[in-house]
Amino acid sequence: MLYYSYTVIAAFDETDVRRVWIVSDKEYSGVYDQLAISDDGFWICKDEHSLSLIPADVSLPIQEVKCCDQDGRELSIQQVKLTRQVMLFMLYQIQGSIRGISEGGRQMNETSFWQLIDQAGNQEEPNEWLRDALLKKEINEIVDFEFMLQTFMHKSYLSSLWAAAYILMDGCSDDTFDYFRGWLIAQGKETFEKVLDDHEYLAAHITEETLDEEGYPQNEDLLSMAIEALTYIKTGDDEWDDEVHDELLDALEQKGLAESDGIELDWEEEDLPDRFPKLWERFGENPLGEF
Structure with missing residues (x-):
């Protein structure tokens, strides 16, 4: 009762x-x-x-x-x-609308963000579970989730990490590097921080179970979780909606999310064996992909 x-x-x-x-x-x-x-x-x-x-x-x-x-x-x-x-x-x-959502309502902080990521990682279908979990959250919490996600995407936007991803997959485009960092965040806080501190930790962490269905360290779906949840809540379907996207960007800006500065790659392919010997030993001649 x-x-x-x-x-x-x-x-x-x-x-x-x-x-x-x-x-x-x-x-x-x-x-x-x-x-x-x-x-x-x-x-x-x-x-x-x-x-x-x-x-x-x-x-x-x-x-x-x-x-x-x-x-x-x-x-x-x-x-x-x-x-x-x-x-x-x-x-x-x-x-109500997403505008002004920074005031009132439930909030998601860094701790609860990582807890949600860890919970998803323990599921048979992590992305589907996380999508359903976000749909149960308040709008404030969904925007906070995106704010945290983008914060960690910015934090991992490093030339040296791009080099490590290049070794893993025998090449790494701009989009692929985004999907790689999405995958890295989905591995959880402990792994994320260890890899940022020492990129060669990837050589010990990566197993078949940690990769996607095609055998790549990529998670594109994670990057669109928040906008999909918000669009679904506001419009009732999954179709892309420019207005919802613009409102989300406005809300993120109100929360203080800064645009990521571009980076210049400070490495050449021939430098990689010496710069990351552990990664090169495992993946240099046997890159990931297509099990």
Whole structure:
């Protein structure tokens, strides 16, 4: 039984909640069909065209949203199949736009960022798990995640690390170096910091299990997790949205994320065997890729 202000919400059957009882002298008093339950709270039918979210956070009021299609036409409850996609779209209507999101709401700090990365790394499908985990977060937290990710991308934007990646894969383009650093961040804080301190640690760390399906140290998907989650929440689909992207950039700028300066490579290919002997011994003649 959950206590919600002067209202008591009683929901039964932990695995399949179908009804919600609200006992109160307020207008919401009554018995409602339970459409869905999530970390955010209970979704119930209020009338033919409205859904209400009863937040899990008992300090928040009941929130009401209208069921509409993408053109703003009202839909009846019978027309709405309440999938997670619909719930997220409606949650965006409740939570508001991304602008100004640095104020209030839950925050994600460096510790919680790395905890999330570590949790994902323990899953059978890390990227899918992380994507689902972000979709359950508040908008503030998703932007904080992207802020942390970009901070560590900037920190690892090093000429010497580019050289190490070049050895591993027998070449490394600009995009590939981005995907490599995404992979490095996905290895967790301990590995990330060890590799930045000593790039040759990669020779000991890399195994078949740490690489992608094609046998490369790359993780392109991690770099788009936040924008995909925000787009899904705001628009209800996965299609790229310029407005959401611009709002995210504005929010990151408000948080103080600086653009990364370009770097000049201070090495030539012929220098690499002497500069990174351990990496060259393992990967110089046997680069990664295509198991």
